[in-house]
Amino acid sequence: MVGLIALALQRAVFARHPIHDVKLQFVLALVAAAGVGGGAERGAVAGFALGLMYDLAGNTPLGLTALAYGLGGIVAGYLHAFTPDPQWWLAAIFATMGSAVGELCIPVANAITGESGWITGDILFAVPLVAVTSGLVCPLLLPTARWMTGSKRKKWKALSL
Amino acid sequence: MFSSLSRRRIVLLVVLTCLLLITLDKQGNPIIDRARRAFDILLSPADTATRAIVLPVERAWYGVSNYHDLERENAVLRDQIEHMKGSDIEARSAVLQYRELLKLDQLPSKWSYNVVTAEVVGASPGNYEQTVEIGVGSESGVEVGMPVTDGAGLIGRITRVYPSRSIVLLITDPTFAISARVLSTDDQVSTGDATTGATSTTVAPVPVVDPTVTDPLGPVAQATTTLPPVVRETGMLEGRGPRLTLVLRFTDNNSALTSLKVGAVVDTSGGTSSLAPQGIPIGIITAITRQSGNSTTLVEVRPNADLRRLNFVAVVLFKPNQQAIGG
Numbered sequence: 493m494v495g496l497i498a499l500a501l502q503r504a505v506f507a508r509h510p511i512h513d514v515k516l517q518f519v520l521a522l523v524a525a526a527g528v529g530g531g532a533e534r535g536a537v538a539g540f541a542l543g544l545m546y547d548l549a550g551n552t553p554l555g556l557t558a559l560a561y562g563l564g565g566i567v568a569g570y571l572h573a574f575t576p577d578p579q580w581w582l583a584a585i586f587a588t589m590g591s592a593v594g595e596l597c598i599p600v601a602n603a604i605t606g607e608s609g610w611i612t613g614d615i616l617f618a619v620p621l622v623a624v625t626s627g628l629v630c631p632l633l634l635p636t637a638r639w640m641t642g643s644k645r646k647k648w649k650a651l652s653l
Numbered sequence: 654m655f656s657s658l659s660r661r662r663i664v665l666l667v668v669l670t671c672l673l674l675i676t677l678d679k680q681g682n683p684i685i686d687r688a689r690r691a692f693d694i695l696l697s698p699a700d701t702a703t704r705a706i707v708l709p710v711e712r713a714w715y716g717v718s719n720y721h722d723l724e725r726e727n728a729v730l731r732d733q734i735e736h737m738k739g740s741d742i743e744a745r746s747a748v749l750q751y752r753e754l755l756k757l758d759q760l761p762s763k764w765s766y767n768v769v770t771a772e773v774v775g776a777s778p779g780n781y782e783q784t785v786e787i788g789v790g791s792e793s794g795v796e797v798g799m800p801v802t803d804g805a806g807l808i809g810r811i812t813r814v815y816p817s818r819s820i821v822l823l824i825t826d827p828t829f830a831i832s833a834r835v836l837s838t839d840d841q842v843s844t845g846d847a848t849t850g851a852t853s854t855t856v857a858p859v860p861v862v863d864p865t866v867t868d869p870l871g872p873v874a875q876a877t878t879t880l881p882p883v884v885r886e887t888g889m890l891e892g893r894g895p896r897l898t899l900v901l902r903f904t905d906n907n908s909a910l911t912s913l914k915v916g917a918v919v920d921t922s923g924g925t926s927s928l929a930p931q932g933i934p935i936g937i938i939t940a941i942t943r944q945s946g947n948s949t950t951l952v953e954v955r956p957n958a959d960l961r962r963l964n965f966v967a968v969v970l971f972k973p974n975q976q977a978i979g980g
């Protein structure tokens with residue numbers, strides 16, 4: 493349900509209002525938030541599921557965006573390898589990295605599968621812009637992403653001696 | 654679920670599933686097509702609800718923020734319309750003559766096919782694919798492969814069809830290719846004999862019936878005058894991405910260089926293996942460059958249609974053969 497609403501928002505709002513010809517990726521931001529909030533495994537599954545929905549609704553080959561977003565979710569989820577309860581800015585940094593990987597993987601995967609003309613100079617501008625905006629909105633999307641993936645916020649526990 | 658599976662296994666499972674799905678979809682799978690249709694039904698209430706909320710807000714915002722710009726644009730467009738009225742009458746007359754000639758020769762053209770008008774309801778959600786979504790689908794007779802035009806010319810072709818919407822691959826997409834021809838008159842031809850060594854070049858003198866001369870024996874015996882020859886070059890037009898011009902490739906580059914000039918008109922060439930009927934305008938040649946180091950000629954074509962401001966389009970109900978769609 494969250495995925496459907498996110499996809500509808502992407503199509504109705506963000507796809508229609510590009511910034512300097514770059515369409516911000518709300519669904520990818522949600523995937524990155526899911527990774528940051530729930531770890532690499534939950535990020536991968538959320539990325540796969542939301543990417544699959546993206547592919548089903550669009551013109552991309554089924555599985556391509558799922559693969560890219562899945563990898564993005566994994567990268568964002570690696571935050572949990574460092575700390576279970578990250579600061580908001582650390583979450584934003586990992587979400588930015590995850591989004592960058594997710595956005596970059598789409599043309600790369602397309603090129604690998606034999607489609608020419610996908611890797612252009614536009615990537616140099618589109619990927620950073622998408623990644624930074626995803627990182628910025630990630631702290632806002634974290635509660636929704638946690639609820640979506642069924643993960644709870646982990647806290648540091650004092651060692652009892 | 655997450656505790657029972659290790660991280661590596663989940664990652665591997667996701668990657669392998671994706672690769673399997675990509676392979677299946679690339680080869681064309683009816684189950685995936687059915688899944689897409691089913692998902693379209695599932696998504697459509699969320700889509701409709703979101704648009705119902707977003708569109709009034711968006712329109713109100715535009716009304717407030719762009720009012721003066723719209724007024725100015727309106728005035729400029731009215732001025733343009735006045736200028737175009739004159740040339741429109743002339744063009745209509747030429748088109749009518751052309752249609753008559755096609756009818757006489759029993760040649761198929763874009764006027765032989767019905768069209769379905771559609772509104773552009775959405776753009777591609779991603780940054781890389783060049784597509785738009787239109788509000789007509791299989792219920793209106795739309796099929797995969799059909800060409801789509803707007804008032805200015807060809808904008809793309811249908812790649813996916815759902816019951817009430819379709820996805821149009823724009824001509825600027827790198828995966829788009831269509832056979833096209835260049836029409837230029839003698840005064841546009843730069844140098845050389847266009848017929849020499851050119852496999853794809855034809856030079857045809859165009860007889861024009863003089864309407865001032867009346868002959869009781871009929872049109873055959875009417876006096877004719879010969880206009881400068883029209884040069885037709887046929888090649889393959891390909892997209893290169895957003896904001897970039899289209900590129901026209903020829904089987905014989907030498908013929909292209911000798912017989913083409915910047916400003917020549919490019920339209921669809923038609924034919925049994927083409928994606929579109931003959932005569933749909935595409936654009937004009939903006940540059941012809943010979944690349945250093947090899948004999949390749951790069952012919953750049955600027956599309957007539959403004960692909961960033963599409964509102965209403967027309968789907969030409971022309972069914973290309975399966976080989977053309979696959980290619």
